Amino acid sequence: MRASTRDEEFLTFVREHRTELVRTAVLLTAGxxxxxxxLVQxxxxxxxxxxxxxxxxxxxxGYARRSLVNALIDEKRRPWRREQATDELPEDTVLPFDQIDSSLRTEALYAALAELPxxxxxxxxxxxxxxxxxxETAETLSCSGGTVKSQAKRALDKLRARMTEQLSPSYRGNGAYHA
Amino acid sequence: MPDLRDLMNEAVADITTTGQPAPELDLARARKAARTRRNRLAFVPAGLAAAAAGVLAFSMLGGSSGEPAAPQATATSTAAIALVSYTGDQPVGFTIDRVPDGWEVQGLTVTSLVVAPVGAKNQDANEFEGKILISKANELEVSSDRSEARPLKVGDVEATRFTYDSEWSEEGGSRPGPDASAGLLVPDGDGFLLFQIPSELKWDDATMVAFAEGVHLTGDAVPAQG
Structure with missing residues (x-):
């Protein structure tokens, strides 16, 4: 392939798909x-x-997504794999879900995602x-459909438990909500 | 908890096309990487370039390419211990067809099966150094992030071949050491078999697969807790 044709096609691909790759990467890296x-670069x-x-x-x-996932896993495979430190949220930051600010919902999602392998x-x-x-997921991750299902179930259970813990109702002494 | 799809879309809604760097920057970076790769290949001795190209590309880019990963067969050492048919009593919770030549089923704990050399100095089935440990994996063991993990076909199932970490830093990180044990996580029925195989056996992937194919859960095995 001529270099200029590859370059032109590559530029088109980047313009059309970079944003989605970044969104995917931000979720994969838990924020x-x-x-x-x-990882996107x-x-x-x-x-x-x-x-x-x-x-x-x-x-x-699927090829591009697989490449991104592999880049994430390779990143995690750096010489020393650090134990993930999780901080308990102070009780006064926890609110009823339907009244919580979207930024706090996102923060809770990222915190829960960060605890998953x-x-x-x-x-x-x-x-x-x-x-x-x-x-399609199994193909991207080079694993079986059974593994996808079992891993998805475990991940959802953990995510649900962690987010429920973070977003369960809790009030200050005067019953005030936090914005 | 609300729909996960909605939560994820909400989380990344602020990431837009207008916020991305100019595509030409990605192109410049990629072209530089491609040029560096070509220059490295130019210095490989004649006759080795074709074989080395894949290896150089792998090492330069720091890992897997995004293409399907093929199982990496390790070199077979002439000192590798061969498998022979197992003729002893079958342990409760497992069935086992083959053992390394000169090895025996040393013991069965509540959660695991231990295979060790006949007459091993350490006859305690609760100690596993230098022995094969087979267990029914618990949930944490199934979902743990493993070092050097890759898919490996065992019979008609896709297992995970990995390496156990054997060195730990003071900060809490870990990594495989030079004599780290090999690991194999194999789906079996509604559970998973977890194998820990000592480096002393010098087994390649094919031998590990042949061994693992002959081990099955009977439904009585109990996953280790904690």
Missing amino acids: DRDLAED TTLTQLYVRWDSFRQARNPG PRQRAVLVLRYFHDLSVE
Whole structure:
């Protein structure tokens, strides 16, 4: 492929898909926007270097998402894997869900996602944010459909428990809500 | 809890096209990476370039390429211990068809099956160093993030081959050490079998698969707690 044709196609791809890749990466990194940008840059570079293979992929979108997930897992596989520190939210920050500010809902989502192993996080992002089927998710993660289902169930259970804990009703002594 | 899809869309709704860097920046970065890769390949000795290309690309980009990962067969050492048919009594909770030559089912605890060399110095079935440990994985063990994890076909199921961490930092991180045990997580019925295989056996993937194919849960095994 001529370099200029690859460059033109690559630029078009970036214009059309970068935003979605960044959104996916932000969810995969549980809200770490700097890391998400790093992963997207790594992924785009990998796609460019293998542009011929990427162009011929049966499912280019799946190819790109798989590359992004692998970049996340490789990032987590750095020499020392750190234990995830979780801080208990002070009781006075917990509010009834339907009255909580959207930014706090997002914060609770990211905190819950951060406690999941990368692959479980990826299963939830692929199944719920991208609305992929079990089979499509399994293909992206190079695992079986059974693994996708079992991992999704475990991840949802953990996510639900953590978010419920963070968003359950709790009031200050005077019953005031926090904005 | 509300719909997860809605929560995720809400979380990233502020990320828009107008907030992205110019595509030309991504192109410049990618072209530089491609140029660096070509330059490295140019210095590989003749005859090795084709074989090395995949390895160099892998190492330069820091990991997997985004393409399907093929199982990596490790080199077979001439000192690897072969498998032989197991003719002893079957342990409760498991069935086992093969054991390493000169090894035996040393013991069965509530949660695990231990296979060790015949006459091993350490006859305590609750101690696993240098022995094969097989257990019914609990939920945490199934979902744990593993080092060097990759898919590996065992019979007609897709298992996870990984390496156990054996070195820990003071900050709480961990990583596989030079003599780390091999791990294998295999779906079996409605559960998972977790294998810990000591490096002393020097088994390659094919031997591990042959061993694991002959082990099954009977429904009586109990996952370890904690």
